Amino acid sequence: MASGAVIGDGNVTSIPEGFRHWTFLGAPLTPNGLNGGAAGFPEFHHVYIHPDALAEFELTGVFPEGTTIVKELVLMHEGGYEDGSRDEPSGRGFFAKSFNGIDMMVKDSDRFADTNGWGFFNFGHHEPPYAETATAASAAECASCHADNATTEMVFGKFYPILGQN
Template sequence: MFSAFVLLGGAMGFLGWSQSRPAAETASCYKPEYTASGDLMLPKNFERWIYVGSPLTPNALNDGKANFPEFHNVYIEPCSYDEYKRTKAFPEGTILFKELQLTQDQEFPDGSRTEPSGRGYFPGKLNGADVTVKDTKRYAESGGWGYYNFNHHEPKATTAKVKARSECAYCHIASAKKDDVWTQFYPRLDD
């Protein structure tokens, strides 16, 4: 009887802890970090952020010359995501992290290959990262967003300089669906 009570008491204590834990935890929002010279520092722990999608533009479907020949695994900082879902607007300080990942070697002319799940395109090695930050004052001349490249190869650079409007922003301004973000490719953001 005593052991059953101890076990039950322990289980009840565990259940009470696990149910009240989220309320006790405070979500910490990750804000962009810059060096003294104004370069963006590579965001930390992005892989724990909200995953929004992975467009793919392989070389094999673009005459061997895709501008971005990888899966674009895109994540958004969780507090920014929560605010976006609540207001339908990207808040100041939003960070979108695009991890670049090549496809595995092709078997067929279209770049696809066969794996146990079938014929398709399969993720290969990591190939760097791009990061976008919303700050309408800092990036006023590029539509309110700053665009950074942390190498198009691994390992990722630890800091990056903002890209000129003509390198990234112009395409986002001209073609992205909402607030210079390609929400049309990310169902979690396209409501």
Template sequence: MGKKMNFDRNERLLLAACVAGVTLTIGIFGYAQDCGAKSGPDAHAKYQVKPAPVWTKDGELVLPVDWRRWVFMGAPITPNGLNDGHANFAEIHNTYVQREAFDWYRKTGQWPEGTIMLKEMQHVLPGDGPGGSRTEPSGNGYFPGVPNGVDCSVKDSVRFPKSKNWGFFNFGHHAAPYAATAKEAPLNKCAGCHIANAPEDMVFVNFYKPVLTPLPAPVQNPLPAKGE
């Protein structure tokens, strides 16, 4: 009986040694893979959201697919009519982010690795009103016309440590079709202004906070409107 117990103990020791060995091997393999990921054009951070950014062999960003189904966070407008006819981006700036990244930010207040901010420019319809505005049945203002270009920023701390973990890409500032891939824009073209001015983690999140904030519960018994 004593002998059998010893045998069991040895067996257990052997099993423990095996488990430790396998764990170590997996650990080393994983580490080696991580290290491997830190050099060469295929290097990228471990993405925490889908759809993840896709890269070409040369490190160009592939144009995301059907971003118009992502979360639409806001649409700042800087029309030519209010910028002496020379706005940098004269259109409505429709800003989208992957749904998973949006949910992650709501939970943690951080943008996860692999976040893609996508700004699709959209012309305002021309008009004769002040600042190039026009009149529609709803009133005087700016109204959406033809989409006119795509800009992206991508969070990847392995690829873009020099520009505060975000890379910037322009897929064309013109009507669709847009470029299939884009290479990282130089610092002075894009990232520099975001580094100097963005209030939080390279994103002008102040403009998206109203939509990033979950709705409060609906009021159960609203007061009757005046005159009812």
């Protein structure tokens, strides 16, 4: 499996060890200050993919079975402006502060046929420690949004220039 995730009976039994050292895809941000105070995910989304899965995707244009993509939510430092931004030596902007949750998607076309071949998992939307296991989310929880909006299979490739989907 090109992922590092351990799957059994529909559960991911662990967050892949060392995922923060995988290939960093990007860090989309949808802050509350730009979304009427109610963004669904107001944190940075630090997104990682196992290097072997990325290498195969770059060769074939298809994510291999077992691909695991980890999204770690990262809170921002409190801002002094209405949009949530703040002034720092590098200029006005948004700046990462602390970890606040883990979501993960795993490609397994047999196990997750009902959600276009991908399983979606949440290990908690809070500061660490995160849950040790997670059960696959229902289609309504994650997969339907990915199916309606993703640009490559179930992945939001347009947000990650490294995937060449802009």
